Amino acid sequence: MILRNSLFTFAVAASFVNAGAAIPVYQDETRPLDERVEDALSRMTLQEKVNMIHAQGKFSSAGVPRLGIPDLWMSDGPHGVRAEINWNDWGYSNRTNDSITAFPALTALAATWNPDLSFAYGNALGEEALYREKDVMLGPGVNIYRTPLNGRNFEYMGEDPYLASVLVVPYIKGMQQNGVAASVKHFALNNQELWRGHIDVNLSDRALHEIYLPAFKSAVIDGDSWTIMGSYNKIRGQHACHNEMLLNKILKDDWGYKGVVVTDWGGAHDTREAALYGLDLEMGSYTNGLTSESEFTTDDYYLANPYIEMLQKGEVPMETIDDKARRMLRLNFLTAMKRDKPFGSVATDEHYAVAEQIGNEGIVLLKNAPVGKKGPKLLPLNPDVKSILVVGDNATRDLMKGGGSSELKVKDNFTPLDGLRAIYGDKVRYAQGYRAGRPMYAHVEDIPQAVQDSLRAQAVAMAKDADVVIFIGGLNKNHQQDCEAGDRQEYGLPFGQPQLIKELSAANPDLVVVLLSGNAVEMPWEKEVPAIIQGWYLGSMAGRSLANVISGKVSPSGKLPFSFPARLEDNGAHSFGAIAYPGDSIREEYLEDILVGYRWHDTKKIPAFYPFGHGLSYTDFKYGKASASAKTISGDQSLTITVPVSNTGSVEGKEVVQLYIGDESASVLRPLKELKGFEKISLKPGEEKAVTFTVKPDDLKFYDDKTGSWRAEPGKFKAYIGSSSADIRATVPFELK
Structure with a gap:
């Protein structure tokens, strides 16, 4: 890109110097952008204008x-x-410099x-x-x-x-x-x-x-x-x-x-x-x-x-x-004509660090219970553990392949199994447990049941001899999973994973389930598993981030950005029959209206299995009493709400303090509460910080479809401050006049 830009700049500048003419307005980056645009537009023919507004290849449009x-x-x-994709078909160019x-x-x-x-x-x-x-x-x-x-x-x-x-x-x-x-x-x-x-x-x-x-x-x-x-x-x-x-x-x-x-x-x-x-x-x-x-x-x-x-x-x-x-x-x-752009870089240590940090903070600890009635919580994993069995296709799978247009060719792929072995060494053994098949766009590879039975039996037998079992499964980028051009066919985990999880749990109760997916899944096995991690698709540094959290090097701080319903029919879009999802193949009606996600669960009193905003830590956070700058607001006034949050545990951690607002009485249907603020804070053991939110009248408005405008109705409101949409630690009533 730098070569392209430099050669372009040199050629254009040289042509005008040789012609003895001043640089045209459209080439002069010191001139206002709109002037440059209008100057260039005035010089273009109709054909040149039209050439510019449609493709000339798969991923290119023409200049002038x-x-x-x-x-x-x-x-x-x-x-x-x-x-890199070929110029005019969907085949990969098979270059060696595009990782x-x-x-x-x-x-x-x-x-x-x-x-x-x-x-x-x-x-x-x-x-x-x-x-x-x-x-x-x-x-x-x-x-x-x-x-x-x-x-x-x-x-x-x-x-x-x-x-x-x-x-x-x-x-x-x-x-x-x-x-x-x-x-x-x-x-x-x-x-x-x-x-x-x-x-x-x-x-x-x-x-x-x-x-x-x-x-x-x-x-x-x-x-x-x-x-x-x-x-x-x-x-x-x-x-x-x-x-x-x-x-x-x-x-x-x-x-x-x-x-x-x-x-x-x-x-x-x-x-x-x-x-x-x-x-x-x-x-x-x-x-x-x-x-x-x-x-x-x-x-x-x-x-x-x-x-x-x-x-x-x-x-x-x-x-x-x-x-x-x-x-x-x-x-x-x-973009293309900007001449002072930086050089760019690819697959650097700095970029890997960014990817790893996002993984560190995005991983969500859904559940972390003691093994037995009095034992310690299973995570973080004891460094003195003698043997670890890792089970699951996703422990070694390249999850950047498949998925449609988001498929990636990576320079390095640090898998979950790589990450755990980097910390625990030869204590780690591996069993595939199930086979998911190759990632294929618009097709699904059929895996014989005998193959799945054999892999499951092998993993269960090995689980009996391990101190801890870490199952790494979930979805992947196969067709009809997390993949473009095809929706999922079931809410449960595919490839016989529910049966595998239950049999692993029966063989060894010290079981951690790590779900790599971009969607919620059904969990009929949840009560039998002491620790569950939602691990997402974490890219090149997936293994490092997962190992950081499992080992306790990093205390988990991710929070769910969507609700996990217990059953598919508990989701609002699935509560009104096929016309609401997936439609009748021609039309579709969003009959749940504004009650999407936690808005549906709250308002309809249908608890989510794991609620929006949920995520555990290896430490504990205490919320103090919230205070407000006023009890009423009016006009353009704003309200400040402050709540003290302290780390009462033994390790440093990060907490996402969430602010929701609810309208106590409205002339239209409104959700019980809606997210209107959040702040992620880091606290050392024993440390306390005050988190302050500002509530403006705009935060109280709904869209009035009769007038086509936003408005707030005077009346009573309530601010909810909590650790998730279902874990509210403080409330502050106030009034809009």
């Missing part, structure tokens, strides 16, 4: 060679820079509840994109976790719009400070993979604005994301990638967005709608988005020759192409 404006290059994300760092999946980042780590994540990924000469990274994803069956939940930031909003902004800023554009996706309501290309989502305006849009709004207004990617599905009868309400009215008019709207690959369907309804860059048309091809060329794209014909005939206004080209030029000047 005549004016020295370079092409744009993109790559899939959001957890790392994808290996990278795999960062933890975004569910793991969300589980850190740490905005500083989100910034570090975006920055490190931006540096790797620079090294790989990429101008746009296709991520992060902020679609809301609506059902645990969504195959792509692992790419997103959980079920709560506030948490996702807080975390997405530093990710974008960290990445874009490198001159690499983020592409926040998938806008919007891409909450399932089944029938994703055509399912027509219908929902209330309240649910749209309160639940599904806030993270995108923060990404645009607070994060200034330079691009945003549309989703495949329809919304109220119109495809999201050219949707008049979503793109024109909300994104560009209401939010004032100046960036580029890019299709998901194959997300465009109509030239006129694409021209009129907010689409700026068309990619991957005439494919299924990841594999299939057609005989059409990029000149046949909806925003290519068919668009030129409509413009020339006056069937669509000429200002539509100027608006699209203007946005593309702005993006180009911020």
Whole structure:
């Protein structure tokens, strides 16, 4: 990328010196960006403008060679820079210089509840994109976790719009400070993979604005994301990638967005709608988005020759192409034409450290009980343990393979088994326990039952002779698990894992279950297991992070970014029959409305098995009495709430103090409480810190779909401060006048 940029700069500068002319406005980086854009736009032909707004290859769009404006290059994300794809098919180029760092999946980042780590994540990924000469990274994803069956939940930031909003902004800023554009996706309501290309989502305006849009709004207004990617599905009868309400009215008019709207690959369907309804860059048309091809060329794209014909005939206004080209030029000047970008780097110790730290803080300790009635808690694992049996396909599996567009080619893969052996040495033995099969897009490998029975019997027999058994299972990136283009078929663990866990527990009660997944799973075996860890997909440094937590080198501090329902039918989206999920193959109704995740569990009094915000530590935290600056607020006043939190245990730890607000009496349905603040603090043994939250009137508002505006009703409210949505340690009543 540096070579490309340097040669481009030298060539352009030399051409103007030789011609004895001043540098044009569009080349002069000292001039305001808008002036440069307008100058370049005025010099472009219609054909050049149209060339700029559609693909010229799988991951590239054209610049303007005549004016020295370079092409744009993109790559899939959001957890790392994808290996190089061929120019015009989906095959890998098989290069030897495109191995990278795999960062933890975004569910793991969300589980850190740490905005500083989100910034570090975006920055490190931006540096790797620079090294790989990429101008746009296709991520992060902020679609809301609506059902645990969504195959792509692992790419997103959980079920709560506030948490996702807080975390997405530093990710974008960290990445874009490198001159690499983020592409926040998938806008919007891409909450399932089944029938994703055509399912027509219908929902209330309240649910749209309160639940599904806030993270995108923060990404645009607070994060200034330079691009945003549309989703495949329809919304109220119109495809999201050219949707008049979503793109024109909300994104560009209401939010004032100046960036580029890019299709998901194959997300465009109509030239006129694409021209009129907010689409700026068309990619991957005439494919299924990841594999299939057609005989059409990029000149046949909806925003290519068919668009030129409509413009020339006056069937669509000429200002539509100027608006699209203007946005593309702005993006180009911020990325490919930016001449003072840093060099970038890939797979460095610094990036590995970022990945490891995110894993350290994202791992969630779900359960940690004594073995027997009086014994010590099983974790952290005693360093004097004599023999450890590690069981499970995920202990050695490359979890960066598969999953669809998020598949990564890593330089180093430190597996969980590697991590445990690095600490416990030859005390560690391994048994596969079950076989999951190869990761294949849109296909599932059938494993004979006799193979599974044999592997299970071997693992159970070995478990009887071990001091401790660590089972490392969960899901993976196979089709119909955590994978693009296919939702999960069951809530329980696949490949016979429930039976394996029960038999391991019977053979050895000192059992730790580590779940690597991006989704909640059913746990009928939970009572038989003393310790459970939700470990996510942790990328290149997965083994180090898991070993850090299991050994006690790091005290766990992750908190769940989504609820684990006990049964699938306890989830709101699954409570109204098939029309609410997955739909009837044509349409789908979000009948749970605003009651998504913990909002459903709280309001309907259906306790989650493991609640939103839950996560244990190896130490204990005591919350003192909360105090407020006032009992009432009005106008533009704000309320400050302070609560002391102390570490009463024997080791240093981090706690996420969470603030929820509930409206005690409203004229509309409101959740029992909603997350409105959080702070992650580090405390040494015996240390106490005061955590202060500021509550503003805006935090009390709901979306009034009758007036199309946000408003708060005067009345009584309650602030809840706790360690999870179900573990409230202090409450503060107050009134809005």
